[in-house]
Amino acid sequence: MALQPAEPHEPPAPAPIDRRAAVVGLVMLAFLAMLAVGLVVLVLRDNAGGIGGTAGATPGPSSFAYADVGPAPALELKDQDGNPFSLASLRGQPVMVFFGYTHCPDVCPATIGNVNQVLLTTGEGPRAVFVSIDPERDDVAAMNQYLRYLPKAYVGLSGTPADIRRTADAWGVKYARIDTGAASGYAMAHTADVFLVDAQGMLRAHFPFGTKAEPIAAAVEALMAETPAGTAGPGTATLPTAAPGTATPEPTPGTATPEPTPGATTPASVAGGLTPLLISSSIWAGGASPVILRITDAMGAGLDGSVPIRVRLVGADGAAASPEVAATAVRPEGSKTVSFVPVLDIPTPGPWRLDVLAADGRSGSAQIQALDPGSTAPLGKPAPAVDTPTLADVGGVVRAVTTQPAPDLRFSQTSTADSLAAGKPYVLVVDSSQFRVSPACGRALMMTRYLLDRWPDVTFIHLEPFVYQVITEEPVLSGPITDPPLNQYSRAFGIGPAPWPAVSMPWIFVVDGQGIMRAKYTGIIGSADVDVIVSLITGNGVIGS
């Protein structure tokens, strides 16, 4: 993928050097003076806020700016008229870039509403690029239809699944399909930041979902007011950069995931004709971590599992960090796509490269981010020997085992110890509908309820993570919601100590019939994740076995 370096534009009519220097100097002096009295910070913070107050206090635009400014990653996809698009074609004006999908009822329209408001504030000039991360439903025609009702400043991009995944990876954007079992189809979870690219094609700032239009408009106007390239370096007076470490605001508690810096991400190399697409939503350092991949060939077609695939882990220094391991090809029943699952021992948390090698000589690679497992139950080792409470254990008091409003009691019939004794794999869903310590709470339970019907030979167990009492049918937490007390069972799985405090809920642990921990997930979890792992450990859907 060709990353376009910023070509400094020749200023059309350069002002006399000394006058321009004086202006820049004055602006900087004024800025420093305001900084001294804390005015800038106060004004910037006043402009920020969450959508409808849901996101809580959001930092001002200064902390949205990247400390390290680099060329924006490529967007080499098809526009809404079916023509090849390149971000370079929008040089000369600031561009807001965001990722979403046209079937998105809430998040993407909210983002579009904000972007429209920015465009109203700034007037003509700035452009907006909407990149679909739903290649299954959003083709050129769908984007064209969707854009008819949006301002002329918009471009709508779509592409093949491989192109979209490669583009999203380069921007540090994650997405996962969320099947809910509803007739309506599926939803997509995705990174919903608005990225800001300047007139020279440099990635300058990003705004997490929930940021109001005002700070985005202020940043766009600051970029519009910048003198053409060649005078001052990017990131000077008009768009103050944040101190290192604050460039990535955390919109929710429990976001301990190291977020990749889009500007610094190296696109996956596709030298050998294969493109691995990363499906796993949690990949762990220090243990036997399954990594779910889908692999497409040069024509964009998915590999069907007939050619054996081996995978090796490569560090930042280019040295192989693991021997080659065979990837298991899995196609869960009813699924159209084949997943490849190498189980890797990743030495340390952070970025790694995966080289994918096919037996017929083709190859490809992908970037992954390994999470720090902290003290959570290690992968590849026996699962903690705990006996989770069942409905029978608590005398049939439903609220004592689940706080879900209309619970599916199949989640509360069998304990972890019972399942192990029966030699049955189990999926432990550590989640709470009532004690919502993070916005993702309750969702793991909703998702696995659909999987429960798919896998009758697997035990699904719901574990409430916290200590609470049931007072006249009402669950009451035995401590503050901001620091909820974890019960012995969730603590046995290692949740609590940094970097995974109580507010990192929900979690899912997948344990095989021999009692070995095979996979674990935190936060928003794609439904393919658990489905593929269960398919793998039950052998039901493994190709060539």
Add this chain to the structure above:
Amino acid sequence: MLARAAASILSLFLVLSVAACGSAASNTTQPAGGFVTIGGAWARAAQSGGTSAAYMTITNGTLSDDTLTGVSTPAAASASLHETMAGASGMTGMQPVDGIRIPAGGTVTLEPGGYHVMLEGLTGDLVAGQVVRLTLTFKGAGSIEVSAEVRAS
């Protein structure tokens, strides 16, 4: 038969008159000791066949908890309760919810980036200024009809 028809016409009239006299177009129903009130309902403009969302503020003035369990509307093939949330993986997504609990004496707001009514398969364009009729079903308060104004965002 006739009496039943008359009763349903009368109840329709009552609902409409409540809607007409509340300045914030609030609709209410009273199971015991107070009212469940819906205010500020709106839906986002979208194209026929597409997807949209409706938002509102629900206040439970009764003495017992209630749960919003479902929504129906002639404006869409399917209407369901969803919640948008962000997770540790850095993604923002949404999931269906079985119900939205409205505590006794409490208020819950359905708003962008949080709880919303997802409207799928719109039966016609939702154009700003139009009104969409929604029927909300509560465990305690039963059915409440509400008019949601279509807005651009």
